[in-house]
Amino acid sequence: MKQNQRGNTMRYTVYLSGEIHTDWREKIKTAISEKNLPIDILTPNTDHGSSDDCGTNILGAEEKHFWKDNKAAKINSIRHMTAIKRADIVVVRFGDKYKQWNAAFDAGIATALGKSLIVEHAEEITHPLKEVDAAAMAVAENTEQVIEILEYLSRDY
Incomplete structure (x- = not known):
């Protein structure tokens, strides 16, 4: 295992972003x-329903689907951004199976942060x-x- 200058074993923190439909x-x-x-592994919430509904489940229902998605995306981004920064x-x-714009966004953020x-x-x-x-x-x-x-x-x- 790699060691740092003090002789301690170096650990990596890895964030696994992207599609959630396979194992x-x-x-x-x-x-x-x-x-x-x-x-050490960090992950997004991979329970699709829980991820999609977290905003309205926590902060209340929305009439328009846009605002439902907006609430969920913002709450989920707290986890994603924190994990990317720690990784x-x-x-x-x-x-x-799907166009994963969120995965491309995570890749862009990781690149911008020098990860x-x-x-x-x-x-x-x-x-x-x-x-x-x-x-x-x-x-x-x-x-x-x-x-x-x-x-x-x-x-x-």
Whole structure:
């Protein structure tokens, strides 16, 4: 494991942003645990209904869908922004099922904050994500590659 100047083991904090419809986060968490990597994981709320309804559930109903979404987005952004700021590395996964504008936004914020960015997506969506890919330190085509990158970064050389 890497050590800092004082000889203490260096830990990474990694924020896993992006699509919420597959088990990619669990695969990464399991690999980190099994390989005993010095990595702490932060995530957004991955319960779609809870995330979408948090604003109206907490602050009250809205007549227009725009304001319902606006309330939820602002509350959720507290978590996202805090996690991105705390993270050493931000991993953003783009799935093929939906256009994930929020994931692209997280990638932009991470880049603006000078965070190390790893992007994961299928080869088929490389063209629409070319600007995001250009800002990334690594572009992976699958979760296994992301795990390998995290393992590599955690090795003591």
